[in-house]
Amino acid sequence: MRGTARLRRNRGAALWVAVVLCVALAAGALAWRAALSEIDARLDQNLILTLRSLETEIDRFRYLPKVTGEDARIRTAIRQPYDPAAIAAANRYLERVTELAGASHLYLMDAEGRTLAASNWQLEESFVGRNYSFRPYFRQALEAGAGGFYAIGVTTKTPGYFLSARIEAPGGVVGVVVVKVDLVPLQRAWEAAGQATAVADADGVVFLSGVADWLYRPLSPLGSDALARLAAQRTYLEADLAGAVPLLDAAGGWMRDGAGRRMRAGRVGFETDWQLVAAAPLRPALMAALGWAGAAALATALGLGLAKIQRQRRQLVALRLRQSEMLEGQVEIRTRQLAQEIEARREAEAELRAAQEGLVHSEKMAALGRMSAAIVHELSQPLAAMEAVLAAAGISIDAGAPPEKAATRIETARSLIRRMQRTTKHLKSFARKESGTLEEIDARTVAESALELVQPRARAVGVLPRLEPGAALMVRAGRVRLEQVLVNLLLNALDAVEAQPQAEITLRLSEAEGVARIEVCDTGPGILPEDLPRVVEPFFSTKTQSEGLGLGLAISQAILSEFGGRLEIASRPGEGTVMAAIMPRAVTEMVREVSA
Incomplete structure (x- = not known):
């Protein structure tokens, strides 16, 4: 019987645990999905805002190469590339336009890719005389009239976005004007705002990011062709793209940067081969899922507990009704026993009190016993003296002595009697029992x-x-x-x-x-x-x-x-x-x- 009852209790407990776990898992899963949906919505909104800011920053300089190429000083420098005066005029013009426009660099290239004039003509890292025909933006301008390419500068070693425009003359293509746009301030703004935002090129290599650890890392593993092309174009110079760990996992939806982030990606409108990437930490979603799972488990456990308590309460009420008569009988028996115990205790206390009083009195009598010999002497001495005095008084009366002499002896006897009375009075007072x-x-x-x-x-x-x-x-x-x-x-x-x-x-x-x-x-x-x-x-x-x-x-x-x-x-x-x-x-x- 006991084994069967124990087995039944164990099965009931296992069923309760299973129900609580199922409810907790369901609530956690729903909360996890809701949290991920909310994160994705925020990331999509972040992508839109990032795209607008990137477009605004680049559109400021999109037509600057084309407009610059229409200036007479630029065209004169292309027609007369060996005229120092023409080149100097073009250099000063490019320098002034760069200063007014707020661009990073502005330079003029001939049809072979050699730089004829540049805004940094006075600096050591001047572009003048250098050939950049290997850059994609040069070929794009020659072929399509305009181009755009993000790379780290070969000469300045600083990154930037290069916008190019073709300069045409009646005789054909004569040159290309290029403006370099510095997007690092935009990246710094992302870093200051704590945004996990990035921009990747057509090969998936991140070149702008609000997270420093993401820079120059591919989203996915790069193939050998892509690595060779990027090396030939010298896009990212000394960056170790082959050894960089990809940012995304195999599924492509999670960041593998150790921070546990959820990722969303989108295309850039003006550059169809660019990708915008935004990520958000998953810890809030995980905490929300755990919180909802815990709350659901607690609520389920409480509900089941209340149901069990209610059932047990009904059982207890029935049990109490059955036991009431037995309890009343036991209470009556116990009441009689307590009354007997109280009476016995009262008698014991009375006996103890009497024993204490008897002990005190016994000690008092013992003290009198210790003084008995001295008391007997105290009483016998006045008695002997009184006998002698009275005898002397009787003799004096018989002999016819004066009455005054007999009266004096009688008074002496009386004083001895008073002395014995005082002693006996103290003894009687000391020997009696006193109330408390x-x-x-x-x-x-x-x-x-x-x-x-x-x-x-x-x-x-x-x-x-x-x-x-x-x-x-x-x-x-x-x-x-x-x-x-x-x-x-x-x-x-x-x-x-x-x-x-x-x-x-x-x-x-x-x-x-x-x-x-x-x-x-x-x-x-x-x-x-x-x-x-x-x-x-x-x-x-x-x-x-x-x-x-x-x-x-x-x-x-x-x-x-x-x-x-x-x-x-x-x-x-x-x-x-x-x-x-x-x-x-x-x-x-x-x-x-x-x-x-």
Whole structure:
């Protein structure tokens, strides 16, 4: 079953991929054809504009040879080719006409092709005396009356278009006038405009182009006859036509110049053997085709995905309807389980809270146990003294002593009773359990009560803790719990200084920036650095003979945390220990200070 389902899913996925690919290929092909058609239209328009500019440039000089040949100075130079004066007059005339017309060169040839006069007669590359009968434009003029030919100048080594016209006399042909037109400015304009435009001759050799790499390269491979003819005519001089790579591929529609261009060609109207070539890059067409293919694939995939989602949604709705009863039953069962878990958690929290309170109370009782011997001594001593005083009072009464003497002894007994009452009062207050509520209390009063509680233990050790004087310090805490913290700290200090000569314990209260600080400082042996981080851990103790549970500092820290405070311990071996209970001051006290 699983194998069949997997095979079915794979077939469905393959079908979807096939549909998406087919749509993408169709859209890409249509976009490619449309882009090529648009490129061809632009290229055709470019060909028309290029043809118009080329015709305009050449038509400016088309009739200049014919008109020049009608001048008397030209005809005189043909009739008298060895007359220096006639030749000089013809040279100056040709030079002036060239300057006014803006042509490149203008020169006169006799019937044998020898140049008689030229516009560049004064320059080193003068045409005068040179024979150009091998040029096609000379034979065309003799045979047809006019000619045109594009070539690189043999003398000047610069390209140009040569227009020729025959000069006739009653006795027959007497000479030919030729004007050379410079078309390089037109080529530079194409280059500046970024136009991939070119003009090729009858053999397909490009002689004008807006792309420098196309110059003097054939559109198609040249035959041996064409290469021989072009070499004989010296059309392109040193250009390596035989080794040049053709510009077009075998199909004739693509440029092979490495730029991936589309080509269009057309004939020049005034020169039927010339070809105009225009090309455009195919990258935009390719990007458009890819874009349309991608968009079509994405749209098809989205459509198929939405259809699948819709079908799956209907299936899910049906599945949910079938599962609703099962889910309701499971929810009901889970609800009952959660209620039981909540109740069990509440009971566990109550037991934990009771255990914590019991632990705190146990530690408090342990502290009382640590002070029991001293407390018994504190109570037994006044009792013995009171018994002796009362006995003495009874004897004095029996002996008939004055009443004042008996009254004095009775008052002494009463003071001893009050002393025991104070001790028991502190013990009862310390031993009772306190609610978890916080109130604003005077930390100094609590500190005094704690000192009273540890007095029996202090007298047994032989060191009386000293409370530094100062004003009241209000904090928000529980009175009994704070008293328990201070008793724990004082008992730890007393344990530390026991059997220490000249030991001191100081209780110091201070405040700064809204924080109250109660420090218990002793001059005991201190705490080892390796033990200092662990002294607040439960059941950890460095006192091997102690009767405590090892929970005093851990419980003190937990109590201070409930007050929003903390316990800080600083100690150096041999210098003593400072344990500080730090907690926030009461808000009302701070408000009173700000108001004052």
